[in-house]
Amino acid sequence: MVVAAAPLGGEQVRWVLTGAVMVEAGEPDALDLLVWAAQQGPFALVIHDAELRYVWVSEEWRRLFDLPGDDQVLGRHFREVRPELFYTEAESGMRQVLASGQPQLREVRTVVPGQASDRAWAISFSPLKDARGVVHAVCVTAVETTERYWARRWLSMLSEAGTRVGTSLDIIKTATELAEMVIPRFADIATVDLLDSVFRGDEPTVELAPGAVALRRVAHRANSPGIPMGAELGETQSYPDYSPPARCIAGGRGLLSAEDDPGFIKWIKLSPYRTAALVSYGMRSIVAVPLQARGTILGVLMCGRSRPEAFTEGHLQVAEELAARAALSLDNARRYTRERTTAIALQRSLLPRRPPKGITVDVATRYLPHLPADFRMCVGGDWFDVIPLSGARVALVVGDVIGHGIRASATMARLRGAVRTLADVDLPPDEVLTHLDDLVIQLSAESGDETGADEDAEGVGATCLYAVYDPVRRQCTMATAGHPPPVVVLPDGTASTPDLLAGPPLGVGGLPFEYAEVNVPEGSMLVLFTDGLIQSRTRDADARLGELCRALTLPAPTLEALCDVVLKAMLVELPADDVALLIARTRALDPSQVATWDVPADPAAVATARENVLLCLAEWRLEELAFGTELIVSELVTNAIRYGRPPIQLRLIRSSALICEVSDTSDTAPHLRRAHVFDEGGRGLFLVAQLSQRWGSRHTPQGKTIWCEQNCGTS
Template identity: 45%
Template sequence: MSASYQHVGPDLSLPDGVATALLDEEGVVLRWSRTAVDMLDRTAAEVCGKPVGYLLADGSAGCRAGHGKVVMPAAGRAVLRHRSGGVVEVDFRALPLEACTEIFVLAVPSGSVTTSEQDSALGRALLAQDRIGVGIHDMDLKLVRTNITPGMFPSAALPLGGRPADVMSPPHAALRRVLETGVPLIGHEQPMRSPQVPGRQECVSLSAVRLEDAQGNPTGVAVLYTDAEEERRSRRRLEVFHQAARIGGSLDVNQTAQDLAHVLVPALGDLAWVDLAEAVLLGDEPPKILGGYLNLRRVAVAAGSAPYPATLLQPGAAIPRIPEGAHLRRYQRGEAVIIDRETMRNILRDDPEAFRLLTPKDGHSSLWAPMFARGLVLGNVAMWRTERPEPFDEDDAALLAELASRAAISVDNARRYTRERRVAVALQQRLLPRATTDTPAAQTAGFYLPAGGGAEIGGDWFDVIPLPSLRTAFVVGDVVGHGLHATATMGRLRTAVQTLADLELEPTELLTRLDGLVARLSAEAAPEHRDSVGATCLYAVYDPIDCRCTLASAGHPPPVLLRTDGTTHVLKVSPGPPLGVGAMPFETTTVDLEPGSVLALYTDGLTTRDSQDPDVALRHLSDRLPAYYLPERSLDGTGHALLADADDPPPRDDIALLLARTRALPAEAVAAWEFPADPAIVADAREAAMRQLAAWGLEETAFTTELVVSELVTNAVRYGGGPIGLRLIRDEVLVCEVTDSSNTQPRLRRARTTDEGGRGLFMVAQLTTRWGSRYGQTGKTIWAEQPLEAPDIGQLADLPQNTPV
């Protein structure tokens, strides 16, 4: 018969039954079954009486004639003609009948026999597998046939006659549903416990179908088992690493360690902790020598269903030393180490207390891994299993080692940030002045609040600078940007302001010179940073004698004044351009302040958090200031209350705040005179000064004061012009001021032996604690301060005397 095959048209339906025919010895069809009629769509009347070759598509089908008889093979494949013109390929079997010459032929569509054979082959192949387990269960789910052997899966094999409940947890509910509903179970992940190894569980992938007889009645369940442990481990790794993505989201060392502990529990263990070197917590580098003692400290802990045991080492506690041994040496080489309870007891046999602190009560298996980053040992991470019966294995060790390595990078980044921030904070604190001051002019309290809850250090600053003649300068400034660059720029500007303030420049002149400095700093910066070099600044000078405050602003927000009656007022200060812009003048604003008034100077971080509208933000600050300033509350308490309000939520920009409560010098503490530019008035000036000292009860300072007044007035008459003013100010020091109409700069020099003059300012400098000069719109003022103590007569006797006028 031919092996070729051609499909019948789409309207042809091939029956699944067996067609039969009866042939005589010459191959003529004698009988034709109903199934045969359906198979070829040819009736018995058409076929009977004709030779079988009439039905064959190839005309032979292996038949041959011999001595008037047809000879057919016992079995084979033939291609038959269908009425539609198509062909039907059949497998046939020829059976000679006893006691006659007829041949009985059975034919089925090709594939029917093959399918049955394939079914049998499939069953034999499945039962012969050593990677796929097959179990046939009866209606009671009793195992009646299986290929599963004890070595096929890590868990033990279910013996014949056993039930799934013997090895499955939970029991066989899933298989019972398959038997009752007929709905297949596909890829069900099922834990399997081992009777031979108590507490051991392995995971298998289970698929099940219901078995039925020819009538469709259930007869049992067929179950396929495959090892899902490797797949489960891969999926667990992916899940753990997905959770580990959150590690490093914080630049805080402690929070990073805590994130790692929370990833490990309950994903891998029941208890976990992270220990870090003390140097890491401070931002420093730990020792680089492997095996050196790191002075570890417990930083983070995590527990599963139960709270973290109080008997174990708690966060913040120092880690006891662990004796040298094989496990420790492996750990020091960077390997994750599995240690069971008994091994831990042997390692710490000489230190029972350390064993108690490092071993949970129900812990039976532990896993330890070092944390390496950039060649540094930062600490370690450890896990214990207390509730899960299975111990840690090498796969767990490899997973923990990789997690510890990744987390170590995040911890080291946080450590380096901690170090940088500590340097920035130390620099900021060193560059800022004392928080509180108390001078004859004012009481002050200064505050600095970093941005982001302390995460970002910037360039905001405040300053209180004592000036001659009991005056005080108030400064507040804001450098562009954040970080060390802004902090360093702030330090340079603060130093410059102090230097310029010591020259007793007017506020506008001081800001003009400071503007030039910022322009030079910008020019010195790298091209990509030049646009970020800039600052705003407010400079104010308060004089407690006339209670007058002179201010100038370089692009800075105006101060808020809290009057003694509890009302507030935003001072109208003409804002000049920010420092570094140049080409624009600054303007001076002068206001009279009542004694006891509070002046609030601040940077824009205090107001921009409330509203982006400057006017709205200022009104908010003006409303809050009286509420927080109470008679019984100090300036320090007021400032802390204001910043506590500003710290929730943490500000986006750093904040500097300076509160100054003004004072007034009593009128009787100041005495002033005016004289013409005549050499004769030197004696009058000395006499007036002596009378005033006597009125104040300061006769012990008369000798020094008389010399100072004589020298300064003499120089004013000789080198300056009239009128000449003399003013004495008494407070903690005695200030002597002499004013003339000249702008000549006084200079201190050492006179030669033969010089008749030139010793006046030298004597003043020796007799007083400090001296200097300042310029007004017309003329200058030379001043000198001396302590209110009796002078050393012996020292005065050694001073060179000036030539009498």
């Protein structure tokens, strides 16, 4: 072994081990083996003295860190040889070892000379002590841990993706989270493109143009704002069959593309933005992996790098694993979209699509389903309805079943059907709510399990507002069952809530409902809504009602526009419940459209009634209806004289239909029956039914009214 004296200035001399070994013929001794092990082992080793000067350097260390020969290294301070930051940081570790005498282990990353990418090392600093424990030098060993380092990094990223990607059941948000996940630690640019069928909730199918795949851009991210993205969010692109996205979809697995890939180069040159990305930002390596879940391809994740380190097969495996995890979240979001779309479509089908024709109000409606924060399929039980009644009146209804889900929607459908049936009977609002209350109690009793165990029964509850507008009297009669009162906006812009006695919610039972009558001038607006419109986490209901009244006075050219204005003003945050809104502008009937006669309880008065009606029809220019109307009036007036009680009144109303009404003070309701051959009577109401479009009877506080309608083609 060669030992040389290294002058260090002045009279001080240090002896330096150069690492050269003189081997005699024969078996090597222990020292020879020790030097060979240090030189030929798989790890890099270097020894520094107490002044951090090079004492001994292994060949592996010299190769890895590109050190010159011994004559330029030994005896010199290590920072004189390599002043890079890596050695600057290592100095503090070696000085701590010299001072404490305790070994240290650090993990570092550095770029090895001659390589483009950095590598990871486990660096061990060990003190070299004499028999007295005095530290004379530091032995530094380096073991490469690059693969283990990146494996830990990728496992950490995949683990983090489990909590950061798929936090909701929203397709666009999930795709955005995926793109943000890979920037910048994995790639410099990332894009997520999906098939259009995913957004519809349909079973994904690859939508092919001739030789191309159509994908919609959903998300993109880059670590530099200047990198061109190519497609705008929401834009659909056609990827040719030689492009990486189309190839990975066709093959069902990820692929690497670089400058030596002809298809990649052809695809790059096809688009100016991709050419700019290649030239200006060095995007010469990309990874394209299919987003595949449950055997179905949903789209493609593409990642590009402009950094010196290109993608490798290891990176491809990481991208495929990340895409597989994200694809499950995207598929769950797609399935949720399909289920929610189906549920909302079902609920909307249970609501009226358009107002009925010929009613004496102009109507605009809105229904907004609740979107809960956890994205459960929470369709609700809010509903509204507009029901034509006899005498040109119209019923306006809005209700809310307590709870959410399919069960609430089913209950809503049953209640809405019951309301229409009760409206057809033409009961007053308070009686309609009384019958609904009985129905809800019955539904609640039926909602238990099959054994009828009360402890397992789930109660049913609902609120409802029922209002009837009469265009002749220009009045609105309304009653409420635990529901917010309506807002009445007068033609001068004054908005207020009527003094309405609120009854209990439906299903409580045992308590009465009371109605109130409100004068409604022509051109007024009746605004009915569910509580989702005025609910707030920070404001009480009275304050929100005031806000609604102010919103209803905002300018809007149409009722439809006013609905949008109100929703925008009231729903500044995500509503906590479903929202149903119904705005009706009233139209009154002019006195010239109504004719009324008192009829004496004398059979001879029937002829006079017919004459009055014929004169009125002539004045209204409805002579074509004279024959049928004359027969109808004869039958109804005759029945009132024969079976009813005076006073008797005959009324004609010209609206969208010609309405004939005969009222008396008897509460006996007529019944339609089929007369036999030799019966002398029983054909009157049958004849009325044949001559009219609709007919019926309704009870009034004074008795009853028999009515029928004929189409007259006017309004």
